[in-house]
Amino acid sequence: MLTEEKKKEIKKFAKSIRLETMKELGNLGFGHIGGSMSIVELLAVLYGEVMNVDPKNPKMEDRDWLVVSKGHSGPAVYATLALKGFFDKELLKTLNKGGTDLPSHCDRNHTPGIDMSTGSLGQGISMALGIAMGNALDKRDNFVYAILGDGECQEGQVWEAFLYAGNHPMKNLIVFVDNNKQQLDGYTDDINSIGDIRTKIEDFGWFSQEVDGHNVEQIYEAIKRAQSSDKSSAIVLDTIKGKGCSFAEGVELNHHMKFKKEQMDEAIEVLLKEGDE
Amino acid sequence: MTVKISKTHNKSKVLMKDVYIDNLIERAKEDKRIVVLDADLMNSNGTIKFKKAFPDRGIDVGIQEANMIGMAAGLSATGKIPFTHTFSCFNARRALDQIYLAVSYNKLNVKIVGTDPGVLAAYNGGTHMPLEDVGMMRGIPTMKIIEPTDPVMLDYLIDQILQDYGPMYIRLQRKDAAEIYEKGSEFEIGKGVLVKDGTDLTIIASGIMVEEAIKASAILEGKNISARIVDLFTLKPVDAEIIIESAKKTGAILTAENHNVHNGLASAVSEVLVKNYPVPLEMIGIQDLFGEVGQVDYLMKRFELTAEDIVKKAEKLLARK
Numbered sequence: 164m165l166t167e168e169k170k171k172e173i174k175k176f177a178k179s180i181r182l183e184t185m186k187e188l189g190n191l192g193f194g195h196i197g198g199s200m201s202i203v204e205l206l207a208v209l210y211g212e213v214m215n216v217d218p219k220n221p222k223m224e225d226r227d228w229l230v231v232s233k234g235h236s237g238p239a240v241y242a243t244l245a246l247k248g249f250f251d252k253e254l255l256k257t258l259n260k261g262g263t264d265l266p267s268h269c270d271r272n273h274t275p276g277i278d279m280s281t282g283s284l285g286q287g288i289s290m291a292l293g294i295a296m297g298n299a300l301d302k303r304d305n306f307v308y309a310i311l312g313d314g315e316c317q318e319g320q321v322w323e324a325f326l327y328a329g330n331h332p333m334k335n336l337i338v339f340v341d342n343n344k345q346q347l348d349g350y351t352d353d354i355n356s357i358g359d360i361r362t363k364i365e366d367f368g369w370f371s372q373e374v375d376g377h378n379v380e381q382i383y384e385a386i387k388r389a390q391s392s393d394k395s396s397a398i399v400l401d402t403i404k405g406k407g408c409s410f411a412e413g414v415e416l417n418h419h420m421k422f423k424k425e426q427m428d429e430a431i432e433v434l435l436k437e438g439d440e
Numbered sequence: 441m442t443v444k445i446s447k448t449h450n451k452s453k454v455l456m457k458d459v460y461i462d463n464l465i466e467r468a469k470e471d472k473r474i475v476v477l478d479a480d481l482m483n484s485n486g487t488i489k490f491k492k493a494f495p496d497r498g499i500d501v502g503i504q505e506a507n508m509i510g511m512a513a514g515l516s517a518t519g520k521i522p523f524t525h526t527f528s529c530f531n532a533r534r535a536l537d538q539i540y541l542a543v544s545y546n547k548l549n550v551k552i553v554g555t556d557p558g559v560l561a562a563y564n565g566g567t568h569m570p571l572e573d574v575g576m577m578r579g580i581p582t583m584k585i586i587e588p589t590d591p592v593m594l595d596y597l598i599d600q601i602l603q604d605y606g607p608m609y610i611r612l613q614r615k616d617a618a619e620i621y622e623k624g625s626e627f628e629i630g631k632g633v634l635v636k637d638g639t640d641l642t643i644i645a646s647g648i649m650v651e652e653a654i655k656a657s658a659i660l661e662g663k664n665i666s667a668r669i670v671d672l673f674t675l676k677p678v679d680a681e682i683i684i685e686s687a688k689k690t691g692a693i694l695t696a697e698n699h700n701v702h703n704g705l706a707s708a709v710s711e712v713l714v715k716n717y718p719v720p721l722e723m724i725g726i727q728d729l730f731g732e733v734g735q736v737d738y739l740m741k742r743f744e745l746t747a748e749d750i751v752k753k754a755e756k757l758l759a760r761k
Contacts, residue, residue, distance in 0.1 A: 272547055279517065283541045289507045290542055293514020293522075300475075300496060301518065320538075323507035
């Protein structure tokens with residue numbers, strides 16, 4: 164159970180991540196705002212409370228790993244890593260600019276704290292599965308987390324990995340599905356619905372849960388339950404694409420948007436005026 | 441690098457797949473980093489022996505090549521040296537994006553073993569005939585490509601494969617192979633092997649085409665044509681030095697490969713020559729066609745890969761000198 168104090172702290176962290184992500188994208192004038200905003204609470208719980216990582220030693224051998232399979236959420240992950248002290252916050256201003264160490268999609272060879280390069284959707288879950296196997300072979304006492312998009316679950320490779328890790332349980336593997344119900348071309352249900360994703364994953368032999376992806380306590384409790392399961396674990400996060408960014412939230416085509424600086428400044432004002440609850 | 445050439449080139453008594461996996465099993469006793477993955481071809485590829493020896497490090501993922509390559513990338517990220525196995529057509533063609541991103545872009549250390557390259561897919565036919573795998577792999581930065589020629593070379597190279605950090609594609613014939621080298625021969629990844637010296641042309645060959653080149657050279661001797669033979673078993677990075685030296689010495693190059701003439705050995709050799717020392721060049725290989733079903737000797741004739749085809753092309757080449 165999270166203490167009230169801890170809960171407040173994580174929520175505050177989430178708000179900081181959201182703000183830094185918006186500033187980061189605001190500097191650029193375009194980017195993957197929707198899928199960055201929808202995983203903010205998850206990142207706050209993982210980096211604020213759950214994951215054993217050391218910003219000064221990002222490759223620490225017995226660390227917990229995170230594979231952000233929906234690699235386009237890089238901006239939110241970078242904001243989180245900067246706030247955690249993996250690198251200087253100033254670097255956030257260089258997002259996507261020539262020569263930067265913060266490319267739009269996560270890149271392990273550029274950014275301290277990024278465990279795997281991703282971006283071609285569907286691949287991260289297999290990588291995470293391999294990492295979990297490697298850690299299990301070497302008897303490391305750590306966890307491997309992966310974040311998938313709901314649209315990403317249209318990729319066949321995702322189901323190859325769900326099938327394998329259902330039949331060969333990896334108790335150190337916890338996969339999140341950011342179910343924000345939208346993909347680049349529109350609503351997932353209209354394009355190629357993934358249906359009841361929690362049940363589907365459960366049918367593949369996983370311990371599968373579904374929680375409110377913007378509720379830090381629910382995310383935390385689900386992770387705790389997953390950690391004590393002997394099966395491979397999945398947590399489906401019911402989320403809103405673009406959450407907390409006023410001009411993006413609830414908009415149909417918000418996967419990648421162009422915006423004016425004033426628009427982003429206004430959205431930041433709106434967010435700052437909101438209470439912490 | 442000392443090489444002794446066999447006096448005869450009979451088919452080996454040992455199978456290539458056994459030489460390979462027995463050696464890997466021996467090393468895996470000490471080297472806990474070695475992990476073997478296969479996609480439901482463990483019985484065909486012989487990797488089943490590894491699974492029996494090391495049940496926790498011999499992984500049959502079932503029929504899912506993309507997941508296998510992704511898992512291998514993850515295993516490598518934790519310090520393992522994963523070897524992935526399936527027929528070349530599936531290990532390369534089917535999982536190209538995973539090899540590109542999960543393995544190579546991530547700068548990971550995965551060895552991708554594609555069996556039954558080119559016409560060796562024989563009775564599995566055109567659907568299974570990888571004639572483009574080298575081309576796909578050549579396009580990936582940092583990827584190394586080798587095609588071990590015979591059991592002696594294969595056995596010798598395992599050490600280097602283990603020591604070389606980074607992605608590597610190993611084009612492996614599974615069955616008996618013509619004995620080209622005698623035990624005690626030494627090889628180095630990245631260095632071509634001078635099989636035979638000659639003065640009129642150089643046949644630069646890889647894989648099963650080395651044997652055909654040797655046979656062709658004997659026929660050419662009867663016609664007073666002296667052929668130099670180079671075994672270019674490393675297809676990337678190619679040994680530019682031996683290619684340029686051969687061009688200078690013989691003034692004509694004939695490439696011979698069990699692969700499409702586009703993007704494989706012929707292309708690699710041509711790239712070196714046009715930049716450094718252009719000489720007339722002809723190409724033996726599959727002339728941009730799909731594969732077909734049949735026994736290997738039928739396919740060799742069908743795709744004009746035999747020693748006789750090499751002789752004909754050599755004569756055409758010499759007419760251009």
